[in-house]
Amino acid sequence: MGNLAEIVRICFSTNALMTGFVTIGLITIITYIAFMLERKVSESSPFWQKGSINVAEIVLLLVAVLIINLVFRSLTNGTKVELGGLLANAELTILFYGLFIFNNRLIVLMNILLPFFYHPSFDIARMMGPNWWLFIIAYLILVIVIDYLYGHKDELIVYNYRYLSSQLLFGICWWTILWIDYRFPIADIIGMLILFEIYMLVVRIIEQKMSTYMHAYTDLEVKVNYDALTGVRNRANFNKVSKDEFEKFADNSKPMAILMFDIDHFKEFNDHYGHEIGDEVLRHVSHIVERELHVGKTNGLLFRYGGEEFIILLPNKDVDQASQIINRIDRTLKDMPLFIQGNRLDVTLCFGVTQQRIDDQSFEDIFKRVDEYLYESKRNGRNKMTIEGETLNYGQVIKKSS
Template sequence: MSEKILEKAIENYLNIDSAIITLVTIGLITIITIIAYSLERRISKRSPVLNKVSVHLIEGVAIAFSMVMLEKIFFILNSGSINNGWLYANAQLTILLYCMYLMRNKITLLINLAMPLLYYQAMIFKRFDNKTLPLFIISYLVLIVIILYIYNQTEKLQDKEWKYLGMQTLFGLAWWVLLWTDHTFPAYEIINMLIVFLIYMSIIRFCAKKLQDTMLNYNDLQIQVNYDELTGVRNRANLDKTAKEIYDTYSKEDVPLTVSMFDIDHFKNFNDEYGHSTGDEVLKHVAHTIEREMFLTDAKGQLFRFGGEEFIIIFRGKSPTECTSIITDLRNTLVNTPLILNGQCLNITISFGVSKLASKDTDFDDLFNRVDQFLYQSKNAGRNRITVEGTTHNFDDLTT
C-alpha cells in the first residue's frame, strides 16, 4: 500500500511537467522582481500620485501577464486539457502571494482579492449547490481576511519565520478549500495540494531572496561608485560619466546646457578653528541644503561633489540667465539657514562660476575650465559672489 502511495506521489509531483512549471514560475518571479525593483526606485512618498498609480498599474499588468503565460504554458504541456490542474493552480497562488509580499501596493491587493471571482467562470454561482455555495462564500471571506492581514503586516511577517509560514499555510488552505468547492477531487487531497504549495513558496522564496540580495548588492555598489560617501550627492566619477554623455547630446542640439561650479568660502577656517569633524558637517549641510532646495523648487539641477569643498551643478535646458536666478535663490536659502553645531551658529557663504556650453567647445573640459576660471574670478573679487560668462555680481545686489 505504501509503495503505491509513493509511486502515485512520484507520478504526480516528480515529473517533467512539474519541473517545467516550477522553472517557468521561477523565471516569471525573476522578471516581476526586476520590474518591481526598477520601477519602485523611480518613485518615493513625495512622488506625484499619477506617477505612483502608473508604476503600480504596470506592476499589475506584469502580474496579469504572468498569469496568462502560466495558463498558456500549462495547456501546451497538457495538450489543451485541465489534467494536473493542481500544478497550475499552485504556481498561480505562489505568484499571487509572492507579489503581495514584494510590491505591497493596492493594485496587487485588489488582484488578490478579485482573483477568486475571476478564475474559471467563478461568477456563475448557479453551478454551486446548497452545500457548496455557503462553503465557497465562507472560504472566500476567510481568504479576504487573510489577504488583508498579510498586506498590512508584510514587514512583521517576513521578520518572523513561523508567522510567515503560518500565513502562507492559511492562504493556501483557504484557496484550496475554495477550489475544492468548485471541482471534484477528494477532500483529503487538499492537504497534498497545500504541502506542494508550501514547497513551491519555499523554493520561490529562496530563489527570490538570492535575486534580491544580488540586486541590493548591485545597488550598494552603484551607490559606492557613483555617490560621495560623506555628503550623499553624486561624486567625481559620476560627473565624469555624465559629462561625456551631456556633451555628446547637447553639442548636437539647439538646447542650452549650463554648468555652475561653487565652493564654500573660507572653508579652511572651519577646519582650523573648529576641527575637521565640523568641516565635514559644513560640507554635508551645504550639500543637503542645496539638493533639498533644488528638489523642492523643481530646479532640475544635478549636484556633484567635485572634490574638497568644490561642487558642480549641471542645469539641462536652462540658460545662464535662468540659472542665475535659481542659484541666487539657492544661495539665499543657505545663508538664511545657518548651521547650528555644538551651540555655535556657523554662517556659510558660497561663490559661483557659471557658463553655457558653447559651439566652440571641443569637449566638456573646455566648458569646465571656463566655469572654473569664473569661479576663481568670484573668489578674487571678494567671495560670496557669482560670475556669469565673465561678469561678476554681488549676490546682495542681485537680491535687491
C-alpha cells in the same frame, strides 16, 4: 496507504517537477524586475509614473501566467485532474507572490475579484449549491489574507511564521474554492497544498537571496557614485552624468545651466578649528545646497568635485534662473549659520555660472568656462558670483545684453 502514495506521487511526479522549475524560474525573473521597478518610483513620483509602473507589474504577472499555460499545453503525461491541479498551483504561486512583492492596489483588486471571474465560478449555480456557505467562508478569509498581505509586507519580511501562515491560509482558501467548483479528490487537494507550500518555500529562499544581492548592489552603487562625507554625488558620477546631460541638451532646444562653487577661505576653517570642523562645514554646505535644489521643481544635480569644490547641473534652466537659485542658497546660508563648540561659523560661497552653448563641442568646453568664471569670482573678493563673465554681488540682477 493508497491516499498517501497518491499524495507522494503528485508532489514528486515529472510534471510537478517541471512545473516547479518553470514557476520558480518565472518568480526569479519577476523578483529581479520588481527590484528594478522599485528603483524607478518613490512616494514623490508623479501619478502617471506610478500608474505606468502598476500597469507594467500587472502585465508582467499576466505574461508569467500565459507562459505557464503554454508550458502546460506541452505536458501530455498525466491525468487531466493532475495537470489541472498543477496549473492552478503554479498560477496561485504567481498570484500570491505578486501580492507580496509588488506594492500595487491593482494586483490586490485582481486577487479579490478573481474567484468570481474564472470558469465556472461566475455561474450562479455555485451559490445555489449545497456548499455555498463554504465558499463564502473561504472567500472572506481569502480577502482578509489578501488585505493583510498588502498592508503588512514589512512584518512578513521580518517574521517568517507570519509569511508561512499567510501563504498556507491563501492556499487553503483557494483550494477550498477550487474543490467546490471542480471536485478534485481530497488526496489531490492535500497533495497540491503540500506542493504549493514547497513552491512557496523555495520562492521565499530565492526572494531573500535576491533581496540580499540587490541591496548589496545598491550599497555598492552608492559607494561608487556618492561621496561618503557629504552624501552628494561624487566626481566619478559627475563624469558620467555630465556627458549624458551634454548629449541630451546638445541641440540647444532647451537650456542647461552649469554652476561651479567652492567655500570661501575653507583652508582657514581647517587650520583654525581642525579637519573635523572642516568636514562639518562641507556637510553643512552640501545639505543646504541640496535642499535648495529640490525646492519647487528645480531638480538640480549636486556633485562634490573635490575638496571644497562642487558642481551643480540645472537641466531646463538658464543662467537667469540659476542666479535666482544662487541668491536663495546665499540667503539660507546667512539665515542658518553653523554653530560648533559655541562658535558661530558664517559660511560664504563663490560661484561661476554658465550655460551650455550650441558651439560647445563637449562638456570640457563648458567646464573650462565655468571654472574660469569661478576663479573670476575669487579674484574679485569672493562671496560673489560670476555669470557668463559678469561678476556680481548676491542680489544683483544680471545685465541683459542688447
